[in-house]
Amino acid sequence: MNEIINAFFEAIHLLVTLDPEVMEITLRTLYISITSTVIAALIAVPVGGYIHFRRFRGKRTIINIIQTLYSMPTVLIGLLVFLLISNQGPLGNLHLLFTPGGMIMGQTLLVLPIITGFTILALSGVKDEIRDLSLSLGASEFQSIKTIMHEAKYALLGALILGFGRAISEVGVAMMIGGNIRGYTRVITTTMSLETSKGNVELSIALGIILLIIALLINLGLNYVQEK
Amino acid sequence: MNEIINAFFEAIHLLVTLDPEVMEITLRTLYISITSTVIAALIAVPVGGYIHFRRFRGKRTIINIIQTLYSMPTVLIGLLVFLLISNQGPLGNLHLLFTPGGMIMGQTLLVLPIITGFTILALSGVKDEIRDLSLSLGASEFQSIKTIMHEAKYALLGALILGFGRAISEVGVAMMIGGNIRGYTRVITTTMSLETSKGNVELSIALGIILLIIALLINLGLNYVQEK
Amino acid sequence: MNLLEIQNLSKEYDGKKVLEDINLYLKKGSTLGLIGPTGCGKTTLLRIIDLIETPSSGKIIFNGLEIPKNKKDQMDIRRKMGMVYQKPIVFKGTVYDNICYGLKIRGENKEEYQDKIKDLLESLGLEGYETRDASTLSGGETQRMALARALITAPELLLLDEPTANLDPQSTEKIEKFLEQLRETGKTTVIIATHNLIQGQHLSDEIAILNKKIFQIGEPEEVFRKPKNRFVAEFVGVKNVKKGISSKVEDNLTVINTGNIKVYATSTLEGDVYLSIRPEEITLSRSEVRTSALNEFNGEIKEIRDSGGILDLKIDVGEVFSIYMTQKSFADMELTIGSNVWLQFKASAVNIFEV
């Protein structure tokens, strides 16, 4: 287990010395996973809200499908997005393959069902009576939804944190769509994979620790923002 | 996009012909991910309950840490468990490395924080008044917790489905701890990775589709059970 | 002009009718008391009027216009109403946050309302509660906060669902005073659902007795004095309701045989009827007296109940009658359980209605 202790010191070393390559990878990781989470949230929260608030046939089925997509393997998303944006694919002329943009697209798709599903769950935790009350007090449909979201803010925050966690920790999409290109699409998880396959276990663990530290800071930040 | 259509037919073909290798891998996948989810749930639900119901210093911190662990990369879990159970490691003499048992251990660890975190969230969705009411009607602490769980059953089910989805779709732990050994530790996601690296995109997607079909069936089953 | 009209409105839940053929016309500035027993559909009707619930059939006309289907237009109408729910629901946040909700939603500048908020809180006995976490309020405090929350936007139509159910008499009186003032300004039209007859009577220009259907609607006086049917009679607390067979004696005088006694009444109704006599119409004496009252019966005091200073006596003269009496007369007449007494009431005091 010495490796773990060494890895810990290595992580600290990389952080305090502001190792330029680690910094660069870390910033890119943050940029990609935060962007994906934000885009996914911008889609998922309204969609989840729509599904929660409307009554329609097949609602249960849609929820089941969304929940099924929690099981979407990153490799599968990677492959599907690859087929979509590769040179021959329908979106080939956007030239997104092996770019951060493509990674964002893939991670957004990965995170979308999770945030949607948990938005629905968060909203169903709020009693119908709150909706009635807000409408009654003159809220538009949209305002009442905002009110309900506000009542459900803890749970929604949980969904966001979960989505972010999924995005920042995944490696399948980043590898397949990003290609792990040094200086361009390399992120923490793909670096970890690479270093692991090179046999650099300690460095890999150190990078993992750095990733978790970042995630912790992001969570603390989110919590702080929503307490206000 | 022809590949996707082909992959779809291939998936159906593999399913209806009961391709023996695919069946074997599928059953193993189910066995490992269900076992991991169940073990994780057996730990996470009481732990989450404990954290939710007790007031103690540092509770907020613990929740933050749990939420941070949503971001745990599978590669990191893989590495840590690897160091733990490899020949030289502290648990080396259990000989769990490259066995399904080791994979279960890794996936359990992966899923644990997610189920714990969402158990806490699910429980906080239930009003305190329900707890007071059940105590008032003579419930023991334990019974009142059961009652609250019952009130939160939709959200708890969501947490389980999420945990299961994470376990069945992950590949890092399965690769690193299981070793993707044919006929022994090979599961759907590791097969997908392998076939992808061989360039067999269609087969890989077909396997992904099979995985999603299984996940759908499991979700429907869980929903059915809890409606009763 | 009618602010609100409801025509042939019905509501079903799972095939079970809970409101049937409701018709209501509500003048601008008037107050309607919606009175009925628990489960009679009061809350449901208010929710339908507030456009929160949709009726199974029927029409609602607000300010001369039928309620549009469009959500946005419905909201515009709803913004002219305010509703206070029976269940004490609060938004997360402080009392102040809760009260300002309607303003925020309408994009009003909260700052301009500081005085109004203060006044409202004060007149509802909640001064200084602004920063309290709303979820920790007591039952009655919550109810008063809910009233302030609905009133801050000065609604044209105010819907109140049991607004004083959780309040003590003092607070109730305060709220009633408040509502009476509101009524006097003539600006706010109010519907107040209550099971409290006295309250309904005090606060309303008209009352509607509801039990799935509207059984009677009219000025309180009229409904109380002349219940149209047995349900209303029993509900408005007309005591002494008896069933009997009425036969004509002369023009405008009938005798009703209850099976046990015969009661004279000025009425033309024949056949199966209900009769009632208001307790305060009955006089009581220790010996037989010859009066102009056509009805005189001898019996015994069975029960004595103290209802806040006034005594309620049950006297069995073949049928059991309730009569009211002050504590003082009771003492003066040296009555007690078992005392033999005589009851007298006029034929014209007997109220007759169809079965």
Add this chain to the structure above:
Amino acid sequence: MNLLEIQNLSKEYDGKKVLEDINLYLKKGSTLGLIGPTGCGKTTLLRIIDLIETPSSGKIIFNGLEIPKNKKDQMDIRRKMGMVYQKPIVFKGTVYDNICYGLKIRGENKEEYQDKIKDLLESLGLEGYETRDASTLSGGETQRMALARALITAPELLLLDEPTANLDPQSTEKIEKFLEQLRETGKTTVIIATHNLIQGQHLSDEIAILNKKIFQIGEPEEVFRKPKNRFVAEFVGVKNVKKGISSKVEDNLTVINTGNIKVYATSTLEGDVYLSIRPEEITLSRSEVRTSALNEFNGEIKEIRDSGGILDLKIDVGEVFSIYMTQKSFADMELTIGSNVWLQFKASAVNIFEV
């Protein structure tokens, strides 16, 4: 024997006292009415007694034993109690599921309780509601279901928080009958928190007037007739409360100068006092009469209010007095607003208490 004793109990929230130095002794089988205005701490006290909330200080003794610290032991005691909450909270599921909760928890065989459940539902007017989704019940229905839920396990101590706040008079009467029967069996000790004085009075052997502290505790008769202080007097609805300075006239007779009139009272209290006269102790005549009553005043009718058959007149004789009168006497005397009248009451009818 006392089932429950509470000694020097206090409760603070965020440094704000909501209960202060509460002392209560409750005999087995007796019923205590806990009466007070909204926010006075009724709910808090009941929750403390039910061991749901912990007091900031003080002792609770149940069945002779001080409440143990241990959760398990607390539960054993709590299982001997039943509480009906003011807020209508239901468990997910049907009415039947809700009612059986206490049985399930205690490992009782539900089958054995089928008859009891049926009886309970019936006597609470909820027959046939077994399979209804509990969350769709109306306000009053929920309250009755909650009562059934608490009663099914036959608690030794029953805690009721505003049990009829959402109920109409008919249903209230049913529940009151029910509670009276319970009381007659002498098996169940009951604490009933209510802001409804009449109810508290009807149902209780003793009543406690609460407002953070207990202001007075005693038999209803005593509390109503002889309020110990102004708070109680006002709260129990003693009308005609006036402040004045009392000076001795002779042994056991004082005269109280209110500044506007002088009132004679049989009392020995001197200095600043409050006086009250119950409305039904005051007689009214159209002309001056010479009676043995020491107090006679001339004035004018200012207001007439109909409280369910009995009239409440406000007469200004320098001070405004309330008096009660039947509709009939009122008509017989041909009174109206502005009529000049005389009021008489005995010195012994005047109640005096300290400021």
Add this chain to the structure above:
Amino acid sequence: GQKQTLKIATTTSLEDTGLLPVLEAAFEKQNPNIDVQFIAAGTGQALEYGKKGDVDLVMVHSKTQEEQFIKDGYGTQRYVFAYNYFYIVGPASDPAQINGTNATEAFSKISAAGAANPDQVKFVSRGDNSGTNTREIQLWNKSGANYNTTVQGQSWYIESGKGMGDTLNIANEKSAYTLSDSGTYLAYKGNITLVPYVTQGKDLLNVYSMIPVNPEKFSNVNYNASMKWVDFVLSTEGQTIVGNYGKEKYGQQLFIPLAGQPEPTK
């Protein structure tokens, strides 16, 4: 001029050696307007990227697959630039006693000993159609065994379905033999106890090549840059870098330069 990119798909084992960034740095110094991007993937996947025109050049070490790639018109030509040898490695106890043999002998000994004593003698295969795996299968067939009937599926024969590094780890954990490229083995040497037994010979020859993707097939590929890269790697400077790489880090040369020479045969 405007900055162009040169996308090169490569096998993971080649990337793992760490040679590529060194070449890249030198190349970009000479061609400041070209940004070289390496995408590491399995051999099949790397070729798949080429087949779709998603990359400009592939760098692999699997001759048969490469020839098929060119035959199908996806690539223009094979430019070999270096070679080394695969290593047959195994546990220090050497239960199949392959020390001192050549590749085919070693494989036939392993299959015989594995069949006789599957608990003691094991072989871990990558089983991933990579260049290494392709060579391994060729060796089994050449050693007299029939890969399909007497090797694959046998209890002593473990298919890892993973990259070289992980496969070495599994072999190490299971005290098994395996076939590894020299670069990965040297990188892992510190963490594992496996010993190289056979490291030379024609059968173990591992030739690395570059294939530009066919610009006639995919108009978007940067053939120009590809050829600049090819020229650079085959230049004296490029070949010096290749030849010296590893001396510092592993104390030995990892690649033998091959520019302008015919493919070695032993």
